[in-house]
Amino acid sequence: MKLLSGDGLRKDILESYFKNHKEWSFVISPSPEHGFYDAIVSGPDGAWMLKIDSLFKPVPIVIGSPVEAKPRLKSENPFPYGYRKVSRELVLRTLGGEGYPPSDKRLASFLSLLRSETVVPEGGGHYAEGPFVLTSSRKDVLSEKQKEIDD
Structure with a gap:
């Protein structure tokens, strides 16, 4: 082992x-x-x-x-677990401070990220993991x- x-x-x-x-x-x-x-x-x-x-x-x-x-x-x-390519704008929109619970728009942004295909990360890109x-x-x-x- x-x-x-x-x-x-x-x-x-x-x-x-x-x-x-x-x-x-x-x-x-x-x-x-x-x-x-x-x-x-x-x-x-x-x-x-x-x-x-x-x-x-x-x-x-x-x-x-x-x-x-x-x-x-x-x-x-x-x-599925993996890396997903994200734009800087999506990160800012998803994590933008509106308090809790998140607005429908922020929730939709997050779900669109989860529905995206997993990728192999490359240098210089922005990725979400999970x-x-x-x-x-x-x-x-x-x-x-x-x-x-x-x-």
Whole structure:
């Protein structure tokens, strides 16, 4: 099993994303065993289990490992995870300070961004990353071997 952290983990995931940026998901949930937050990042060609330690840390520590078999993970989110090209104007319009709840116009701008196609980011562009799915409990998506590693 290959354990990765920091730039090595990010590079491993991004290389797979760059090869095929369609149908990705990023699901964060508390582990049923210990309650700390874990994540499963999956794409069409691979998946990674991430352990997130954010207690008393301004910057969370994340370690991860590619999983041998792709988890049986089907995101309930209708929008796939990935990078989406955005214009500066859309960012300003979406994040513009109107208070809460957001106006219909701001909400429409945000939804139009989510409906856009995921892309491979290039230098000099403006991109939004996400969406990240945060759930209160993880469904049983791991194989028996992955559960052993998870413990």
